[in-house]
Amino acid sequence: MIELENLSVQLGGISxxxxxxxxxxxxxxxxxxxxxxGKSTLINTLLGFFPPSSGTAxxxxxxxxxxxxxxxxxxxxxxxxxxFISEMxxxxxxxxxxxxxxxxSNEALERAHEAFYYVGLGEVRYRKIGTYxxxxxxxxxxxxxxxxxxxxLFLDEPTNGLDPPARQRMIKLIGEIRDTPxxxxxxxxxxxxxxxxxxxxxxxxxDGKVAAYCNLDEERRSNRKFIEMExxxxxxxxxxxxxxxxxxxxxxxxxxxxxVLPQDVEMRQLYSTAAQxxxxxRKMNYRRDSLEDIFLRAxxxxxxxxxxxxxxxxxx
Amino acid sequence: MAxxxxxxxxxxxxxxxxxxxxxxxxxxxLKTLFDSRPLLAFFVACNIPSLLFVLAIYVSHSTxxxxxxxxxxxxxxxxxxxxxxxxxxxxxxxxxxxxxxxPGLVSSDLSNDALxxxxxxxxxxxxxVLGKFSVIAILLSSITWVPGLIIFGLQxxxxxxxxxxxxxxxxxxxxxxxxLWIALIALLSLALSAWVxxxxxxxxxxxxxxxxxxxxxxxxxxxxxxxxxxxxxLGYLISVVWLDLFRVEQFSERINVRGSFVQLxxxxxxxxxxxLTAFCLLMLNRKLxxxxxxx
Numbered sequence: 001m002i003e004l005e006n007l008s009v010q011l012g013g014i015s016x017x018x019x020x021x022x023x024x025x026x027x028x029x030x031x032x033x034x035x036x037x038g039k040s041t042l043i044n045t046l047l048g049f050f051p052p053s054s055g056t057a058x059x060x061x062x063x064x065x066x067x068x069x070x071x072x073x074x075x076x077x078x079x080x081x082x083x084f085i086s087e088m089x090x091x092x093x094x095x096x097x098x099x100x101x102x103x104x105s106n107e108a109l110e111r112a113h114e115a116f117y118y119v120g121l122g123e124v125r126y127r128k129i130g131t132y133x134x135x136x137x138x139x140x141x142x143x144x145x146x147x148x149x150x151x152x153l154f155l156d157e158p159t160n161g162l163d164p165p166a167r168q169r170m171i172k173l174i175g176e177i178r179d180t181p182x183x184x185x186x187x188x189x190x191x192x193x194x195x196x197x198x199x200x201x202x203x204x205x206x207d208g209k210v211a212a213y214c215n216l217d218e219e220r221r222s223n224r225k226f227i228e229m230e231x232x233x234x235x236x237x238x239x240x241x242x243x244x245x246x247x248x249x250x251x252x253x254x255x256x257x258x259x260v261l262p263q264d265v266e267m268r269q270l271y272s273t274a275a276q277x278x279x280x281x282r283k284m285n286y287r288r289d290s291l292e293d294i295f296l297r298a299x300x301x302x303x304x305x306x307x308x309x310x311x312x313x314x315x316x
Numbered sequence: 317m318a319x320x321x322x323x324x325x326x327x328x329x330x331x332x333x334x335x336x337x338x339x340x341x342x343x344x345x346l347k348t349l350f351d352s353r354p355l356l357a358f359f360v361a362c363n364i365p366s367l368l369f370v371l372a373i374y375v376s377h378s379t380x381x382x383x384x385x386x387x388x389x390x391x392x393x394x395x396x397x398x399x400x401x402x403x404x405x406x407x408x409x410x411x412x413x414x415x416x417x418x419p420g421l422v423s424s425d426l427s428n429d430a431l432x433x434x435x436x437x438x439x440x441x442x443x444x445v446l447g448k449f450s451v452i453a454i455l456l457s458s459i460t461w462v463p464g465l466i467i468f469g470l471q472x473x474x475x476x477x478x479x480x481x482x483x484x485x486x487x488x489x490x491x492x493x494x495x496l497w498i499a500l501i502a503l504l505s506l507a508l509s510a511w512v513x514x515x516x517x518x519x520x521x522x523x524x525x526x527x528x529x530x531x532x533x534x535x536x537x538x539x540x541x542x543x544x545x546x547x548x549x550l551g552y553l554i555s556v557v558w559l560d561l562f563r564v565e566q567f568s569e570r571i572n573v574r575g576s577f578v579q580l581x582x583x584x585x586x587x588x589x590x591x592l593t594a595f596c597l598l599m600l601n602r603k604l605x606x607x608x609x610x611x
Contacts, residue, residue: 149327
């Protein structure tokens with residue numbers, strides 16, 4: 001769906017994205033990363049708002065620099081910040097956006113009503129958008145993003161500021177849109193749970209570079225020997241010894257650690273290593289890998305680089 | 317499809333011609349403006365002078381009407397100066413309309429951060445400016461060159477071939493002169509609207525550009541003992557250009573002004589006005605971006 005080819009973006013002389021290369025093939029891709037990692041810049045670049053300083057990207061095989069207008073016809077965009085015309089009624093605003101996308105006036109009106117009912121704002125569609133609550137505004141932004149029936153939807157922090165029921169509604173809608181035949185979406189979010197619930201794949205950015213790109217289901221399946229443990233007396237030497245066994249290891253406060261055991265390492269080797277370094281293992285649980293773990297490993301730079309490269313090149 | 321079918325469905329219908337899509341902005345912009353009754357009333361009032369000019373031309377050619385009104389002889393000298401005066405009068409009204417309408421056109425999109433929504437669609441910045449420009453251009457056209465040409469046509473029809481063959485070029489002067497004025501004040505108001513998001517401040521600045529700059533120009537003239545300070549006076553510059561376009565000579569005598577009407581060369585006025593228009597475009601180009609990069 002999206003191919004990034006050594007994509008670099010500089011803004012104000014500062015490198016924001018550097019040499020991003022990846023082939024994103026999933027139907028729903030989560031874009032993750034800490035603040036300033038370049039998620040929004042990547043979306044803005046794909047939309048043609050920022051020019052690449054080097055490299056390029058292709059969406060559905062079309063170059064973003066040479067086919068900008070063509071691509072925008074099939075893209076829907078829900079921005080992170082409040083973007084609307086507050087003096088217009090909800091349905092007039094969405095109709096206006098549909099007409100700018102190229103829909104004839106009558107079709108635009110019909111689809112604006114549909115979109116408003118679809119996102120659950122049917123009853124308030126004649127109210128001015130400026131009077132909407134935050135949750136309603138988020139839904140109105142989603143309505144304008146889908147009103148022209150795009151094939152690719154960019155959702156930038158869609159659940160920002162939503163209360164739990166509203167978040168659930170938003171996630172449900174995104175799930176329904178994702179399951180529509182021929183539909184693709186890119187979801188940028190700080191909330192790992194959103195990505196976990198909506199996306200098949202995750203692209204994790206760190207400092208403007210690809211830290212990890214993975215198929216979430218495959219990651220979970222491949223890390224069956226995933227262990228959470230609580231220790232007392234663990235020091236750096238114990239941590240190094242565990243890593244020398246071949247374990248991927250992430251340490252948290254209070255002696256908590258998450259380990260991924262290679263296939264050839266047995267549990268008892270952990271106990272014997274702990275005994276060797278006088279470390280008490282108070283608790284040990286098997287756990288399926290979560291996106292949080294993948295994310296944390298990627299942030300620690302411990303996501304296998306070979307895997308990043310292989311998956312970035314599309315050989316999932 | 318009925319609205320109760322709450323499913324997401326892709327759009328597979330036809331699309332409008334993208335060359336004319338900017339008119340969507342003009343249509344919505346005009347609709348929003350005419351929702352304001354005071355503006356609608358003022359716009360209607362702006363067309364009253366045109367009706368009076370039409371009436372005057374009709375009466376000057378109708379002996380029956382003259383007899384009815386107890387008038388004798390030629391009551392109106394309709395020539396190039398007549399049409400220039402008409403345009404000067406309408407230009408004043410159109411400036412007021414542009415000051416009223418223009419500042420809110422772009423600032424409302426900017427203050428609500430709506431530009432990314434426009435530019436995430438198959439819609440360019442040029443089309444955006446063209447669409448917003450069209451709102452003002454349509455309004456101002458309908459009180460300047462459109463009625464101007466109708467009045468010219470009426471006069472040509474009533475006065476006959478001899479008058480037309482002598483003054484046919486006035487039609488071009490009305491058209492070009494009006495469009496220069498429209499382009500100038502429309503782009504100026506849009507540029508100010510883009511840079512000053514607060515509508516009242518933007519309107520004040522618009523008036524300031526015309527009146528404060530003119531005062532500044534006069535101060536320059538006094539201090540430096542020159543007349544080039546008039547280049548800061550936009551009203552003066554457009555008058556000089558119109559004098560040139562309408563081929564009006566001995567202007568000060570014809571309008572009975574005291575003292576001489578110091579006239580800068582027409583080319584200087586043209587360059588200054590076109591330069592300002594280009595500057596406004598540059599300002600719009602710098603400001604109208606989907607995402608602003610903060611350095």
